[in-house]
Amino acid sequence: MGALLISGGRVVDPASGLDGVADVMIQDGRIAAVGTDLGGAERVIDATGLVVAPGFIDLHAHGQSIPADRMQAFDGITTTLDLEAGVMPVASWYRRQAEQGRILNYGAATNWAFARIGAMVGTNEESSLEAFGRAMRDRRWMDNVATDAETADIVARIKQGLNEGGIGIGILNAYAPGAGVQELLEVCKLAAAENVPTYTHVAYMARIDPKSAAEAYIRLIGYAAATGAHMHICHFNSSSKTDIARCYELVRNAQLKGLNITVEAYPYGTGSTVVSAAFFSDPDFENRNGLGYDSVQRVTDGYRFRDREDLLAAQAEDPSQLVLWHVLDIDKNERHRELLDMAVLYPDGAIASDAMPWSNPDGSAYYGDAWPLPADVTSHPRSAGCFTRFIRHWVRERQTVSLMEGIRKCSLIPAQILEKSTPAMLGKGRLTVGADADVLVFDYETLSDKADFNNMNRASEGVKHLVVSGTPVIADGVMDVDARPGKPVRRPSVAG
Ligand SMILES: [Zn+2]
Numbered sequence: 320m321g322a323l324l325i326s327g328g329r330v331v332d333p334a335s336g337l338d339g340v341a342d343v344m345i346q347d348g349r350i351a352a353v354g355t356d357l358g359g360a361e362r363v364i365d366a367t368g369l370v371v372a373p374g375f376i377d378l379h380a381h382g383q384s385i386p387a388d389r390m391q392a393f394d395g396i397t398t399t400l401d402l403e404a405g406v407m408p409v410a411s412w413y414r415r416q417a418e419q420g421r422i423l424n425y426g427a428a429t430n431w432a433f434a435r436i437g438a439m440v441g442t443n444e445e446s447s448l449e450a451f452g453r454a455m456r457d458r459r460w461m462d463n464v465a466t467d468a469e470t471a472d473i474v475a476r477i478k479q480g481l482n483e484g485g486i487g488i489g490i491l492n493a494y495a496p497g498a499g500v501q502e503l504l505e506v507c508k509l510a511a512a513e514n515v516p517t518y519t520h521v522a523y524m525a526r527i528d529p530k531s532a533a534e535a536y537i538r539l540i541g542y543a544a545a546t547g548a549h550m551h552i553c554h555f556n557s558s559s560k561t562d563i564a565r566c567y568e569l570v571r572n573a574q575l576k577g578l579n580i581t582v583e584a585y586p587y588g589t590g591s592t593v594v595s596a597a598f599f600s601d602p603d604f605e606n607r608n609g610l611g612y613d614s615v616q617r618v619t620d621g622y623r624f625r626d627r628e629d630l631l632a633a634q635a636e637d638p639s640q641l642v643l644w645h646v647l648d649i650d651k652n653e654r655h656r657e658l659l660d661m662a663v664l665y666p667d668g669a670i671a672s673d674a675m676p677w678s679n680p681d682g683s684a685y686y687g688d689a690w691p692l693p694a695d696v697t698s699h700p701r702s703a704g705c706f707t708r709f710i711r712h713w714v715r716e717r718q719t720v721s722l723m724e725g726i727r728k729c730s731l732i733p734a735q736i737l738e739k740s741t742p743a744m745l746g747k748g749r750l751t752v753g754a755d756a757d758v759l760v761f762d763y764e765t766l767s768d769k770a771d772f773n774n775m776n777r778a779s780e781g782v783k784h785l786v787v788s789g790t791p792v793i794a795d796g797v798m799d800v801d802a803r804p805g806k807p808v809r810r811p812s813v814a815g
Contacts, residue, residue: 321361322346323789328366328760332373333727334749343371345756348789353750364784364791366760372726373748374757374785375706376733378518378583379403379553379671381448382702384686386677388422388805389798390703393778394672394768395710395729397757397787398424398747398808402518403553403673405430405489407437407446409480413807421805422792424747424757428489428518429480431473431506435460435495438472448593448676448684451494452639455595462497462597470502474509484809486741487515487551492522493558496530496597500538507548515740515810516549516581517542524598525607526562536566540573540580549579551736554673556662557590560646561609563658567665581736583671584662586709588647588655589772591618591675591699595638599630608646616643618675618697618775619682640682641675643699643772663709664719669733672705674698677776690800692776700775704768707779711767722763743808760784 323345330341330353337353344352344360374397380387383401391399405428406412416425433446439460444450454460465473477488488510492498510517521535528534535558543550552558552570559566574580594617598604604627605611612630613623618641624630633640647655663670677685677696685696700708706729714725734748746755759782766781785793790804 322351323362323364323786323791324357324360325364325366325371325758325760325784328369328371330371330750331723331726332750333723333731334373334751337750338723343750343758345758345786345789348756350750350752350754350756352752364760366784368762369760369783370722370763371750372759372761373730373750374398374759374787375729376400376748377672377674377706378669378733378736380674382674382676383416383425383427384676385419385422385688386685386692386696387674387702389690390692390776390778391672391674392422392785392792392798393782394704394706395759395761395782395785396423396706397759397785399674400425400486400808401427401489402487402551403489403520404432404446404491405480405485407433407476407480409483409485411445413484413809417807420803422803423787423805424808425805426486426808428487429477429485430489431477432491432494434473434476434480435465435498437476438469439463439465449639452593452595452637455593455634455638461495464497464499465502470505473502474505477506478509478513481513481515481810486737486808486810488517490517490519492535493520493524494597496522498522503542504546507542507546507550510548511546516551516736518551518553520553521558524558524560525601526560526609527607532559532562532566533569536569540569540578543573543578543580547579549581549740551581551583553583554585554590554671555582555665555668556584556659557644557646559662561655561658563661567661571666582665582668583733584665584668585671585673585701585705586659586663586713587701588645588649588659589699590644590646591641591673592644593638594630594640594642595634600634602627610646614645616645618643618699619678619680637682641678660719663713667732668728669736670706670709670729671733672701674702674705677702690798691778694776696776698775700768700770700772703770703775703777704779707766707781708768715763715766741808742811756786756789758786
């Protein structure tokens with residue numbers, strides 16, 4: 320492969336601290352040199368007036384498909400990982416991605432919820448959104464404490480997934496809030512023994528005790544302290560909701576005492592999940608969350624639910640139907656804006672999108688190859704514009720952090736969260752010599768998310784070039800629809 324030179328851009332690299340005009344030479348999928356007078360190359364990208372940064376790394380992306388990759392490419396992302404949910408079985412998932420080809424680098428954790436479904440219900444479907452919804456028709460795995468035998472089976476299934484290359488353990492605890500502390504201690508002990516992180520959607524998210532978000536974080540802090548496991552908190556914003564200030568203090572103090580806890584957040588006041596999620600079935604939902612049922616809105620047609628019966632009927636009809644959950648009113652409520660800031664600007668916290676799959680109008684998943692995406696597919700704006708929204712609003716417009724720090728939260732910090740357990744991440748999130756050539760070139764003045772809740776499938780603007788594993792996938796703002804350079808990010812010492 321010939322050399323590729325990205326010339327004359329403003330190189331911003333949090334790993335080296337470089338912020339200045341320089342050239343970046345790429346050879347054989349790696350950064351070969353950064354500096355001036357690097358000589359000629361077969362291909363040259365003129366980056367004059369543009370920012371050159373390490374490609375963004377998304378720790379939390381459920382799309383994992385060609386259409387999801389393309390939308391995320393325009394959000395500046397070069398590596399997209401499903402860690403909160405994860406997959407099961409792990410080996411066949413990686414095999415399928417390699418066979419179909421991916422645009423972005425990809426990877427997944429091993430899926431605790433599906434280990435639970437297998438061990439406690441006996442169905443052994445491959446993990447998917449549809450299978451997840453179907454599994455919610457039998458609530459034993461959601462509501463029950465596992466027996467000792469079931470716990471042993473759950474741990475064995477997770478261990479199998481780690482052996483097959485899963486890069487940690489995804490713990491969707493809020494979807495199985497009946498899981499007991501004894502089981503989760505065993506899961507976290509496994510994580511510590513295998514030196515992999517867990518990625519947790521905490522057990523509870525209500526604003527009041529018992530079973531409040533604060534109680535759930537106290538448990539998570541306890542797992543970190545008692546087992547030594549690295550506990551990564553997924554979407555700190557939407558798990559903490561209006562109680563972000565209290566939860567921030569809890570988690571921050573635990574970190575400052577030396578516990579191995581990391582945090583990610585996304586810059587929206589609205590979450591998204593399946594309609595059958597356990598937290599919607601809480602009989603005291605309105606009081607415990609301080610929100611009406613109309614805070615829950617179907618993705619495909621924008622319908623807002625009226626009451627509990629209405630929502631339960633939708634759960635029975637199509638349990639994997641995607642919904643939005645409006646939890647912070649950042650358009651009208653100043654305090655809610657401050658709370659979202661605390662989550663998004665969390666010290667050393669990563670930006671992570673929680674990008675959702677794309678859906679057809681009938682609610683089925685869209686995995687097609689059309690580009691641009693069909694006009695009628697839906698998801699959540701974060702699936703298209705999470706990182707560009709953060710850079711546009713928090714960095715450029717409000718200057719809450721420097722451009723260097725903003726890029727660090729999108730690239731180097733997520734790489735560092737993973738690099739102790741997945742050494743391949745030592746080569747990502749950086750523009751240093753020898754690093755993987757995952758490079759983002761963007762126009763800082765015009766970089767902007769375009770997706771909103773009425774137009775979820777609008778790609779972001781301002782990403783001019785995107786190089787994944789040394790291969791351009793966006794050139795002069797245009798997607799190369801044939802490019803499939805994405806490589807797996809996987810646990811080492813694993814074959815297959
Ligand atoms: Zn989640």
